[in-house]
Amino acid sequence: MIDLRVEVAGVTLRNPVMPASGCFEITPEQERVFDPAILGAIVNKTLFLRARKGNPPPRIWETPGGMLNSIGIPGQGVEAFIEHKLGALSALGPPLIVSIAGNSVEEFCRIAGIIEETGKAQLLELNLSCPNLNDGLHWATRKETLFEVVSAVTQATSLPVAAKLSPAVTDIVEMAATARKAGAAALSLVNTFKGLAIDIEKKRPLLGNITGGLSGPAIRPLALYCVYEVYKRVDIPIIGMGGITGWRDAVEFILAGATAVAVGMYNFVNPLVMAEVIEGIDRYLVANSFSKVKDIIGLAHRI
Numbered sequence: 409m410i411d412l413r414v415e416v417a418g419v420t421l422r423n424p425v426m427p428a429s430g431c432f433e434i435t436p437e438q439e440r441v442f443d444p445a446i447l448g449a450i451v452n453k454t455l456f457l458r459a460r461k462g463n464p465p466p467r468i469w470e471t472p473g474g475m476l477n478s479i480g481i482p483g484q485g486v487e488a489f490i491e492h493k494l495g496a497l498s499a500l501g502p503p504l505i506v507s508i509a510g511n512s513v514e515e516f517c518r519i520a521g522i523i524e525e526t527g528k529a530q531l532l533e534l535n536l537s538c539p540n541l542n543d544g545l546h547w548a549t550r551k552e553t554l555f556e557v558v559s560a561v562t563q564a565t566s567l568p569v570a571a572k573l574s575p576a577v578t579d580i581v582e583m584a585a586t587a588r589k590a591g592a593a594a595l596s597l598v599n600t601f602k603g604l605a606i607d608i609e610k611k612r613p614l615l616g617n618i619t620g621g622l623s624g625p626a627i628r629p630l631a632l633y634c635v636y637e638v639y640k641r642v643d644i645p646i647i648g649m650g651g652i653t654g655w656r657d658a659v660e661f662i663l664a665g666a667t668a669v670a671v672g673m674y675n676f677v678n679p680l681v682m683a684e685v686i687e688g689i690d691r692y693l694v695a696n697s698f699s700k701v702k703d704i705i706g707l708a709h710r711i
Contacts, residue, residue, distance in 0.1 A: 410693050411684070411700040413450070414667050415569035416645045417593035419503050419530045420565045421448035421668060424701060425658065428672035429507040429533065429572075432682075436497065440570050442680055445501040448668060452489070452497060454507040454535045455523075457515045459485045464616035469605045474624020474651065475673050476522050476603050478617040481509065481538075482546050486519050490526060496550070497526040505570070509535040512659050513557050516562040516588075525553075533570045534561060537621075548574040548599075554583060555590045562591030570647060572596035575634060584638040594645040596670065598634050610687045623673040625651045632664050639665020639706050653689020654681065662701065663708040 412423035426449040433453075434444055444450065450652060462482030468475045477543040483489070486508075498504050506529040510516040516534065523529050528616055536548035536557065547553050550572070562569050573580065575598040584595055600621025604616040613619070631650025639646060648666030651673075652658055657667045674681050 410698075411702075412448075412690060414651050414701060414705075416449075416668050418532055419449075419568065421503060422446075423448040423686050424666075424668040424689070425682050426502075426505070426663065426668060426670050427451050427675060427682065428670040429535065431672040434500065438679055441631070442683060443504075445680060446503045446686060447500075447711060449503045449505050449622050450497055451505045451533065451670065452493070452499055453483065453509055454481050454509045455486050455489050455519060456481065456509055457486055457519050459488070459634075461482065463646050466614060467614050467620075469614045469620065471603070471622065471624070471626065473626030474622055474623055476605055476615060476620035477600070478615045478616065478620035481535075485523050494526060494528055498596065499628065503526060503530040505533050506532045507533040507535050507572070509538045510536065510557075513560045516561050520561050520565040520567070520569075524567050529567060531570060531594070531700070532561070532567050533572055533596055534558065534600075535572050537574045546574055546576070547672060548572075548583060548619070549577055550686055551583065551586045552700060556588050558590035558592050559586050568593035570594035572599055573632065574599050575601055575635075580634045582658065584642045584644065588642055588644045592644065594647060594667075595638065595642075596647045597666075598627075598631050598650050599636060600650075601630065606652050609634070617700070623651070625653055627651045628657060628660075632660055635661055635666050636664040636708070640709060652685070653677075654686045655685045655692065658685045658689060659692050662704055663706070665706040665709065667705055 463480030628651030
């Protein structure tokens with residue numbers, strides 16, 4: 409019997425597979441073909457304190473190796489989420505990771521407190537790729553702002569915190585170490601890479617918000633590198649993500665040092681991909697004579 413259990417920030421997952429934030433929605437149609445209870449964890453679309461309209465269209469553009477998105481994280485805000493969605497998500501069974509974001513430290517802390525009070529979340533994921541109101545820069549692009557927001561949230565809640573880091577930095581290891589020093593109990597690596605597409609006939613950007621986040625297979629080697637380097641130098645659990653399209657990709661991330669993996673864009677291509685990843689990891693462990701998935705975490709470093 410293969411043991412797929414892993415532990416992230418003190419939270420035990422039945423297996424290391426989960427959706428990336430914003431890339432998986434539980435619908436009656438989907439539940440007829442896919443049981444979300446098999447997942448290691450459930451992750452919601454990032455929450456803000458108040459309702460948001462999102463960015464102007466077009467919001468999505470397909471690229472040869474993935475997808476550019478400039479959604480802008482529209483939503484009804486944290487109170488509406490609690491009223492309409494939180495109960496259903498927590499009832500699915502797997503631990504619930506609630507992804508939150510804010511335009512100020514105060515907003516992050518307030519949302520964290522509201523979510524903790526519900527008693528339904530096991531882990532908070534801080535989406536740090538949104539701009540702060542002081543200078544418009546993303547929280548995760550400078551050590552000072554990263555430390556400020558992570559330390560504030562970890563002091564404001566007893567829930568463990570995972571910091572979702574941006575790859576748009578000079579040294580991802582330095583940022584990971586900063587997040588850990590600030591109190592993060594885990595890291596999500598990595599968020600999308602900023603990109604651009606231009607309509608050569610109209611001679612203007614294709615996305616309504618000009619730039620977007622690139623996800624998909626094109627970024628997988630870059631994301632793997634980030635996971636590999638951080639695992640080597642920072643002692644903290646990693647949720648690896650970026651371009652996972654199947655179980656082989658997931659195994660790569662685990663061998664590089666990820667304790668768990670999150671599947672993003674490819675859920676839109678294949679709604680069954682996460683089930684296939686779980687089954688594939690199990691088969692890989694059997695074929696390679698491992699009894700526990702924990703035994704292969706970071707194994708690529710032992711050369």
